[in-house]
Each structure stands twice: as C-alpha cells, then as structure tokens.
Amino acid sequence: MAKSYRELIVWQRAIELSTTLYELTRDFPREEIYGLTSQLRRAGVSVASNIAEGWGRGTRPDYRNFLSVARGSALEVQTQLVIAGRLGYGQTPKLKESEGLAIEVGKMLWTMVEKMGADTNERTADSGGEAGG
Numbered sequence: 001m002a003k004s005y006r007e008l009i010v011w012q013r014a015i016e017l018s019t020t021l022y023e024l025t026r027d028f029p030r031e032e033i034y035g036l037t038s039q040l041r042r043a044g045v046s047v048a049s050n051i052a053e054g055w056g057r058g059t060r061p062d063y064r065n066f067l068s069v070a071r072g073s074a075l076e077v078q079t080q081l082v083i084a085g086r087l088g089y090g091q092t093p094k095l096k097e098s099e100g101l102a103i104e105v106g107k108m109l110w111t112m113v114e115k116m117g118a119d120t121n122e123r124t125a126d127s128g129g130e131a132g133g
Contacts, residue, residue: 006053010108014048015103021077024094028084036089040080046073047105064116071109077102094131 005011020046025037047070060106081099085089090098 005052008051009109009114010054010105011048013049013101013105013108014051014074017098017105018044018048020094020098020101022063024084024090024098027091028089029077032089034088034102036080036084036087040084043073043080046070047077047109051109060116064113065111067109067116071106072111074102074106074109078106 018041021040022037028037041133050066050070052088054063054070057063057066076087078099081095081102085095085099089095
C-alpha cells in the first residue's frame with residue numbers, strides 16, 4: 001500500500017496529463033482563453049486534485065467517491081480533446097499524447113473504483129474509459 005498519494009501511479013500519470021494539457025493549450029487561439037483552453041486546463045488539474053483529496057479524506061467511501069469524480073474529469077478531458085481536434089486546435093502529436101493519457105488515466109481510475117466495490121450503474125458499467133467508443 002502506498003504511504004502517500006504521490007506514490008500512486010494513477011496520480012503521477014494524472015499530473016503528466018495536466019502538464020501535457022497546459023503545453024497543448026498554449027497554441028490554442030487567443031479567443032479560447034476563457035473557453036476550451038480554460039475548460040481543458042481546469043478539468044486536467046481536477047483529475048490529480050481529486051485523487052489527492054480523496055486520499056486525504058481518510059475513509060474508503062470518500063476515497064472511492066473522489067476517484068469517481070476524478071474519472072468524470074478524465075472523461076471530460078477526453079470529450080474536450082475531441083472538440084479541440086475537430087476544430088483543428090493544437091499540434092497533432094501533443095493532442096494524441098493528451099488523448100492517450102486521458103484514456104489511460106480514465107481506465108486506471110475505473111479499475112480502482114471497481115476494485116473498491118463501487119456500485120455500478122448500468123448506464124456506465126460498460127464504459128471502460130474511452131470517450132466515443
């Protein structure tokens with residue numbers, strides 16, 4: 001068992017996701033600063049932040065809940081990256097890297113929530129962490 005949330009691979013990958021999103025959005029159009037740029041950055045930061053906050057709460061139900069919130073933020077990032085791609089924003093390699101990280105982190109979070117015995121919901125039970133598929 002990890003002694004700190006900083007030891008969790010999922011948290012480390014979420015930090016990588018967040019910094020990659022900041023790098024990606026640097027090249028977005030200026031008019032998106034309060035739109036898609038801000039949304040992507042906030043959602044990306046939310047993933048790692050919710051993992052850490054859940055860990056810090058100290059109870060299994062709280063931790064599981066915050067992991068679920070983090071997963072929702074990872075799916076939000078995936079969705080926003082699809083929109084950014086369709087609008088032609090960002091450099092393709094950085095966009096693909098961001099998408100890959102968001103999918104990976106989403107799947108890791110899904111697995112963690114499932115292993116903690118979270119109640120599944122038929123609507124989301126088959127969604128392994130990839131937006132649009």
